[in-house]
Amino acid sequence: MFETLVLILDSTVRLSTPLLLACLAGLYSERAGVVDIGLEGKMLGAAFGAGAVAYVTANAWLGLLAGIGVSVALGLLHGFASISNRGNQIVSGVAINFLAAGLTALLGQSWFRQGGRTPALPEGGRFRDVVWPFAEQLRDIPVIGPLYSELLSGHNILVYVGFLAVPLTWWVLFRTRFGLRLRAVGENPAAVDTAGISVTWLRYRAVIACGILCGFAGAYLSIAQGAGFGVNMTAGKGFIALAALIFAKWRPANAMFACLLFGFLDAVSIRMQGQEVPGIGEIPVQFFQALPYILTVILLAGFIGKAVPPKAAGIPYLKERS
């Protein structure tokens, strides 16, 4: 029983990481007042960029950089449309999702001719699991042993990056001048403007930060968790991250717990497939798949606290009437 639990928690950590990275990405963007439903597309673009470059160069780090590059480029496109041109942020996000879904499959097929997938990564093209010191020796100690050697040790480096990004994001947003201004620009951009700080430049920095984190999330899927890019491999994870962001009420620590919860549901649903629950019978796997969305809707309905978005989210800032 305990071993099963550790195994479920272990896969929870693995499944939560891409959600967490994407969720924190959305946090930067939305806290600055730029709604981003293009998380999915940016992750997908990054997964493709990372997979393609890691395959060609056999270097996971270059792959990661390429993933970040693609994701930041899509983020800047979102910024150009929604900050500079004051376009509708939702429409722009939808466009980015389509562009990423189409271009990755199209270019993947045209470059590698494997139905849109990138070929299996060569040695060195993938982030390997990091084994912590003494993980093997401590394995047999009851309780602490499995927790240390299974749960803490033995993940790839991006998992640790994801969980370290939580305190880092908190520190940046709530303890630095940049973070204060970033949050202010999401609540009351006119006040920030009056203080002589550029709203446009702040929001651009927010979408760049969002792009970088989405780059990590996408690279995690294709060159850390998986061994290559597959068509539409994000499969809605960007939207689950968005749901987690709302669920977390736009706070970094809550974001981590929300992503762990959604990752846990995913892990349980894989585990429960075809298994009977005593007294209830077999729970359909689709129920677990739908649960993150159902929970988010219930939260949005205001039945478990109230999720209040940043005040200026979704509203383009108009400096002067012309």
Added chain:
Amino acid sequence: MSAGQLPRWVDYGLIPFLNLAAAFLVSGLVVVLIGENPLDAVRILIWGSLGYGEGIGFTLFYATNFIFTGLAVAVAFHAGLFNIGGEGQAYVGGLGVTFACLALDHIVPWYVTLPFAIIGSALMGAAWAFIPAWLQATRGSHVVITTIMFNFIASSLMVYLLNSALKKPGSMQPETRTFEMGGRLPFLNDIFPSFGFGYAPVNLSLFVALVACVLVWLLIWRTKLGFEIRSFGANATAAVYAGISPVRTIVITMLISGGLAGMMAINEIMGSQHRLLIDFVAGYGFVGIAVALMGRAHPVGIVLAAILFGMLYQGGAELSFEMPNITRDMIIVIQGLVILFAGALEHMFRPAIAGLFMPSRAQAKEA
């Protein structure tokens, strides 16, 4: 730069045209990037979609789907709402069509089943839009987010239903039994053999879609409710001040929108597949966003945009045969570019055009 400073033909003709031209220009660049000739690609695309009867038939078949989902998005636009949930509403709408067909197909002919199928699909689609609408109206939770969530919930629900209650007994496929003749709409090829639509699945629901266009036009521009919807969309605060109930307007608009999206299932399920199956919506709900943006949320524009996207879908299929390098994913890229240029970047060319048309005013502003 606000609307109304430029001649109407610039606002409704030139600027949308420039936006579209930009979208297709970038699409051409993508084709060049893949290493094919974009002009050849356009030639194949147009021939494949309009060059012969069967191609036209397929184009019109896809266009029927896009008219429904485009109208759905457009109606919501008029109330200032963004219904991104057409995908899920159409999917659940399939349930309504299926219930009507499964219940009636062996008793009555298709023209008796059709009204029930229309009502069923509209009701189910509207029902799927109701909770997001009600939450937006009374709890202030954003309809964009909730409709996205409902798309995913719909997908899980339908997979579950098709794997349990609705599955044909003894079959491994997650789909219902095939409908009898009473649950199948006639193909246009059987009604008008002279057009030579061949094996194209274009069917009577094309006319249902066109009737829906007229009704939407009447609703939005010729009824009290339409006036309320447009007022609410133009300025919600003023509309509420004028005595228009926000809850009622939001909920009714979203119900109509969801109903229209649900009716897409008539074309796909009763018109072509003759059974309910997994993922029959296949992204058509999302295409509705591009169609509504391109058609400027007006029924006439939506019909034109739907035909253009129908051409892209049918011509794109042909293109992937002729140029295997350009897979059908190219359509999704073009769709993304249309949404980007006609939607998010719609004002990009405006300042430059305004400078061209009203140099005096532009100078006055600079001075």
